[in-house]
Amino acid sequence: MSTLTLNKITAQKGISVADATRKCADLGWNPSYVQEAMTYPSDYKITKAPRDPMKQVLRSYFSMQEEKDNRVYGALDAALRGDMFRNVEPRWVEWMKLFLAIIPFPEISAARSMAMVSRLAPGEDLRTGFTMQMVDEFRHSTIQMNLKKWYMENYIDPAGFDITEEAFGKCYATTIGRQFGEGFITGDAMTSACMYLTVVAETAFTNTLFVAMPSEAARNGDYALPTVFLSVQSDESRHIGNGHSLMMAALKEPENHLLIERDMKYAFWQNHAIVDAAIGTFIEYGTTDRDKTKESYAEMWHRWVYEDYYRTYMLPMEKYGIKIHHDDVTLAWERITKKNYVHKIGQFFAVGWPVNFWRIEAQTEKDFEWFEHKYPGWYAEFGDFWKWYAKLSKPGQKVITFNEEVGYVYPHRCWSSLVPCVIREDMVVGELNGQLHTFAHEIDRWTAMEAFSDEFQGRPTPAMGRFSGKREWETLYDGVDLADAIVDLNFVRSDGKTLIPQPHLRFDDKDMWTLDHVRGHTLGSPLNALRGMDEATRKAHLADYAKGFTISPCN
Amino acid sequence: MVATSSSVGSGAAGAAIFADSESRRYRYFEPRAKRATHYEDVTVDVQPDPERYLIQDWIISFPDGRGAYQKDSTKAQSSNWHAFRAPDQEWERTHYQRQSRIEVMVQAVIANGRKSGAQHAFDAAWGKTLQKHLGAWKHAEFGLGCALMQAQRGGYTQMINNATLTNSSYKLRLSQDITLYLAEIGMDIPGWDDEAGKTAWLEDPMWQGTREAVETIMGCTDYLEQYFAINLVFEPLVGELFRSGFLMQFGAANNDFMTPSVIAAAEGDYERNLANAIDLIWLLANDEKFGAQNRTLFQSWVKKHGALADKAARQLQPIWSKPHSKPISFEEARAVSEERFAKILGEVSLSR
Numbered sequence: 001m002s003t004l005t006l007n008k009i010t011a012q013k014g015i016s017v018a019d020a021t022r023k024c025a026d027l028g029w030n031p032s033y034v035q036e037a038m039t040y041p042s043d044y045k046i047t048k049a050p051r052d053p054m055k056q057v058l059r060s061y062f063s064m065q066e067e068k069d070n071r072v073y074g075a076l077d078a079a080l081r082g083d084m085f086r087n088v089e090p091r092w093v094e095w096m097k098l099f100l101a102i103i104p105f106p107e108i109s110a111a112r113s114m115a116m117v118s119r120l121a122p123g124e125d126l127r128t129g130f131t132m133q134m135v136d137e138f139r140h141s142t143i144q145m146n147l148k149k150w151y152m153e154n155y156i157d158p159a160g161f162d163i164t165e166e167a168f169g170k171c172y173a174t175t176i177g178r179q180f181g182e183g184f185i186t187g188d189a190m191t192s193a194c195m196y197l198t199v200v201a202e203t204a205f206t207n208t209l210f211v212a213m214p215s216e217a218a219r220n221g222d223y224a225l226p227t228v229f230l231s232v233q234s235d236e237s238r239h240i241g242n243g244h245s246l247m248m249a250a251l252k253e254p255e256n257h258l259l260i261e262r263d264m265k266y267a268f269w270q271n272h273a274i275v276d277a278a279i280g281t282f283i284e285y286g287t288t289d290r291d292k293t294k295e296s297y298a299e300m301w302h303r304w305v306y307e308d309y310y311r312t313y314m315l316p317m318e319k320y321g322i323k324i325h326h327d328d329v330t331l332a333w334e335r336i337t338k339k340n341y342v343h344k345i346g347q348f349f350a351v352g353w354p355v356n357f358w359r360i361e362a363q364t365e366k367d368f369e370w371f372e373h374k375y376p377g378w379y380a381e382f383g384d385f386w387k388w389y390a391k392l393s394k395p396g397q398k399v400i401t402f403n404e405e406v407g408y409v410y411p412h413r414c415w416s417s418l419v420p421c422v423i424r425e426d427m428v429v430g431e432l433n434g435q436l437h438t439f440a441h442e443i444d445r446w447t448a449m450e451a452f453s454d455e456f457q458g459r460p461t462p463a464m465g466r467f468s469g470k471r472e473w474e475t476l477y478d479g480v481d482l483a484d485a486i487v488d489l490n491f492v493r494s495d496g497k498t499l500i501p502q503p504h505l506r507f508d509d510k511d512m513w514t515l516d517h518v519r520g521h522t523l524g525s526p527l528n529a530l531r532g533m534d535e536a537t538r539k540a541h542l543a544d545y546a547k548g549f550t551i552s553p554c555n
Numbered sequence: 556m557v558a559t560s561s562s563v564g565s566g567a568a569g570a571a572i573f574a575d576s577e578s579r580r581y582r583y584f585e586p587r588a589k590r591a592t593h594y595e596d597v598t599v600d601v602q603p604d605p606e607r608y609l610i611q612d613w614i615i616s617f618p619d620g621r622g623a624y625q626k627d628s629t630k631a632q633s634s635n636w637h638a639f640r641a642p643d644q645e646w647e648r649t650h651y652q653r654q655s656r657i658e659v660m661v662q663a664v665i666a667n668g669r670k671s672g673a674q675h676a677f678d679a680a681w682g683k684t685l686q687k688h689l690g691a692w693k694h695a696e697f698g699l700g701c702a703l704m705q706a707q708r709g710g711y712t713q714m715i716n717n718a719t720l721t722n723s724s725y726k727l728r729l730s731q732d733i734t735l736y737l738a739e740i741g742m743d744i745p746g747w748d749d750e751a752g753k754t755a756w757l758e759d760p761m762w763q764g765t766r767e768a769v770e771t772i773m774g775c776t777d778y779l780e781q782y783f784a785i786n787l788v789f790e791p792l793v794g795e796l797f798r799s800g801f802l803m804q805f806g807a808a809n810n811d812f813m814t815p816s817v818i819a820a821a822e823g824d825y826e827r828n829l830a831n832a833i834d835l836i837w838l839l840a841n842d843e844k845f846g847a848q849n850r851t852l853f854q855s856w857v858k859k860h861g862a863l864a865d866k867a868a869r870q871l872q873p874i875w876s877k878p879h880s881k882p883i884s885f886e887e888a889r890a891v892s893e894e895r896f897a898k899i900l901g902e903v904s905l906s907r
Contacts, residue, residue: 012669015738023738023749024731027697029757033767034774039705058728059658059735066655069648085567091560104601108713109623111720115708118701127701131727134704138720139647145597146646152579154568156561159575165600166583169608178603178614185708186615186623221558221566288560361560418614454618462618469612469622476610494582498574506562507571 021055021128028124040116041463044190044256049123050249053241054132061132065139068231072143075227076150084223085154090359090505092220093151095286097160097358099213099278100148101168102177104141109184110202110239111137113193117242120189121249129242136235147228156507159493159500160357167357170489172473173349179418180274187452187465190250195263196270198243203313204268205275206236207304212297213279219289251320258459261323264314266451268325269443272332273417276301280342281349285363290370298336298375306333328443335423340375343382344422350389351401351408354482354518356501357491362390387554393503395513399482400503402521409549412526413472414440416448424548429530436531474525483519583608587640594644602713604637628709629779630852632845636711639835641718643827650721654728657820661732665739668813674740681809682744684877685737689814690752691762692797693733696821698769699789700726702781709778718831719782725824736817761874764867765793771863783853784860786832787903790825791896792864797871798822800888808880829899836903853905861907868892 015023114134118127152161160167168174184197210233214226250256280297295303310329318324335341350360363371363386371378385408392400400406411420412427415437421427426441430449439445450456452467470476477485486492491500497514504511530538558566568579581591584599591599602624603609613622626636645653668674677685703723710716741747756762768789775781798818806815839849868889875885900906 010670012666013742015735015742019738020735023734026753027694027730027734028701029694029753031770031773034770036705036773037776039776040708057735058654058731059662062651062654062658062728066651069651073648083567086565086570087558088566089558089560090566093566105603108601108716112708112716115705118704127727128731131700131704131724134707134720135650135724138717139651141601142597142646143648145601146593146648149581149596152581156563156566156568156570157573157576158568158578162575162578162580162582164581164583165603166608169603170610175611175614178609178611182613182615182623186613186617464618466616466618466620467614468616468620469614471611471614473611493575494578495574500575504562505560507573507576508562509573511562512574 106181
């Protein structure tokens with residue numbers, strides 16, 4: 001005799017998941033009274049309806065998400081009860097001021113971009129997927145704002161968190177994040193909201209953002225960030241499914257192939273330039289954990305981006321006739337492993353500390369040993385710089401940004417990714433609309449001058465976006481005294497004199513820099529300077545720039 | 556373990572006293588009340604504005620030079636787009652809590668109803684009415700949800716766009732709730748035709764006015780017009796008329812306790828979305844500089860979408876005659892709807 005259970009007694013026949021999905025997809029129809037306007041046009045033509053790979057309906061989605069939320073907020077409460085902040089490393093949390101100033105905007109931009117992709121293809125199979133992604137991204141944006149508020153309320157130094165969204169609009173570093181977020185919502189709808197956002201950013205780079213970074217947070221006593229971000233990451237597979245499905249529908253039209261190839265190239269390279277710059281720096285320079293058995297950012301990149309994305313996602317696209325730019329992947333890998341891309345960015349953020357809104361602590365001997373172990377040759381190139389940084393971290397010293405003794409040369413800014421041209425030998429210049437611009441790499445030049453244009457390889461691309469605005473941050477404060485610029489940025493504590501940024505983690509007024517300590521240095525725009533040179537001087541300058549600089553020994 | 560990188564061996568609040576060590580509130584926006592609400596803290600200024608803090612302006616533009624968000628995405632104007640705060644104060648956690656509770660309630664109603672055989676007690680004509688007309692209505696809700704998904708891209712601030720986003724989420728959830736409800740009770744009712752609703756939506760003259768009104772909203776390129784037309788015009792004149800004035804009133808009288816419960820959630824959704832919409836439109840209608848011209852604009856939207864909604868409502872009239880038990884007449888329901896519409900318009904200094 002079989003055992004009776006409550007489930008057996010109360011069970012009743014329901015509809016299958018496949019049936020539920022099919023019926024919900026059938027809610028759409030082709031309007032006949034008034035046609036929907038293509039408010040956000042694309043040069044892609046998609047005539048085949050994409051298929052829904054997830055087969056989930058909203059009925060199960062909302063309760064699943066609520067349960068995930070309960071775990072997140074429960075963990076935050078537990079962290080406070082467990083006195084997490086007593087043990088958390090300020091070196092780590094300080095970088096969260098930058099990271100969490102940036103990330104809520106790209107997240108909510110991703111929600112907005114669902115408006116752009118939802119009318120691109122016929123059929124409504126993906127509508128539930130787009131709806132879930134829209135609400136997911138709303139979740140991510142506000143859950144991250146909540147986490148930041150929680151840090152502000154409980155961390156030793158709340159300054160910087162307290163001006164977060166203002167700082168996001170103003171800072172010379174967050175400009176990189178704005179390029180990332182605006183890239184999701186502006187220009188050709190398919191390029192921005194599918195290829196750049198979903199096919200590349202979410203599929204290739206969220207693992208480094210939302211998996212690799214939380215594991216480093218945990219090593220620094222911060223188990224709140226992993227709780228929030230692993231929960232965020234658990235939503236990403238839905239988004240990856242949306243992007244892949246829409247791209248596969250686009251692939252069916254041969255005339256889209258050239259655009260897919262263009263967008264894969266642009267999006268992969270720019271995501272590499274931006275995400276690796278930011279996340280690589282957080283992971284390598286924001287940590288106090290120097291366990292030599294843990295993976296470096298380069299090793300994680302190889303696992304997540306090279307093995308996971310390139311080999312299993314990008315490469316199979318070749319069988320559909322899409323040209324994959326293998327060289328770009330290799331180049332990105334070599335920039336990280338051979339050309340010290342992440343380390344040069346970390347150095348750049350440190351040099352610019354007075355115009356940041358967070359603290360950056362100097363790297364020390366223990367850090368040097370780890371870096372040398374993971375990146376042989378690191379000490380020879382960066383050791384003296386960080387010694388200088390430590391030495392010049394005391395108020396009253398000449399600020400490192402302007403200290404000629406150090407030997408650092410402030411970099412040009414890449415017009416395409418907005419990340420500085422830190423690999424000096426790779427910088428190229430080009431003329432756009434009769435004006436000279438600098439690019440971190442030839443692919444960045446290609447992005448700005450060929451991809452973001454109204455024509456691509458002879459094909460009209462009228463929907464493609466344009467680079468605009470005051471893209472080089474440095475031009476905003478060209479000729480302005482550093483102290484005045486900091487006041488204008490509002491990166492000053494409420495006593496009206498102490499800077500929000502500090503080049504150390506000494507939580508004592510007597511060690512903190514004030515406006516008086518940085519006054520008397522004039523900021524300059526490398527681009528304006530370059531444009532102002534005569535041809536011979538410019539040529540010499542560029543040749544000199546390509547040679548790089550040498551940091552003076554610090555004794 | 557101690558915080559080795561901290562000069563005081565701790566990363567906790569209060570471990571040291573120095574400049575701004577107690578600056579524990581966001582200080583870049585004016586809260587509406589004395590102290591910022593949680594909703595404000597997680598919402599305000601996440602969408603940047605070149606007129607506030609975005610000092611480099613939008614750094615990518617559309618081919619015509621327009622940046623990511625532009626004020627002229629709507630014809631309405633404002634002296635301060637940032638003033639609006641959604642009265643429902645919704646952020647992700649409250650949104651999921653509410654949506655999840657609704658789904659649990661709806662599924663419990665359906666499961667318990669089916670277990671008790673409630674669907675077999677339906678008056679036969681009522682079952683046919685649900686199959687065809689509630690089946691058609693789910694497409695209206697879906698169309699409005701899609702229009703709102705489009706609209707949530709256009710607003711000039713995070714507060715406007717998030718309120719529109721949650722509105723979209725509520726509508727799309729309802730359209731799926733109805734779809735799955737009908738599919739599930741349909742399994743128990745012999746001869747049930749789950750396609751009848753869509754056929755009616757596309758072909759039945761009773762539904763063509765509603766479809767035209769919904770498609771007109773879907774086809775608008777002005778996000779605020781979409782938000783306005785849905786919440787201030789279509790919902791009172793058609794949405795509530797059909798949901799409250801028909802489904803909920805007629806259900807019990809025709810031996811159906813499930814449908815009113817499933818639909819009741821939508822009426823709760825609408826109260827919140829209406830409060831959000833009225834607050835936003837009130838601000839714009841009473842704007843010191845642009846109030847008069849906004850009211851003229853809104854009046855034109857009332858005229859345009861009101862005419863379509865009136866036509867839609869009139870065409871739905873025969874549905875009130877279909878069930879055997881008729882607790883109220885179409886005219887009575889319509890009078891309630893008219894009164895509601897007048898009250899809503901009165902809140903924002905508009906009229907028929």
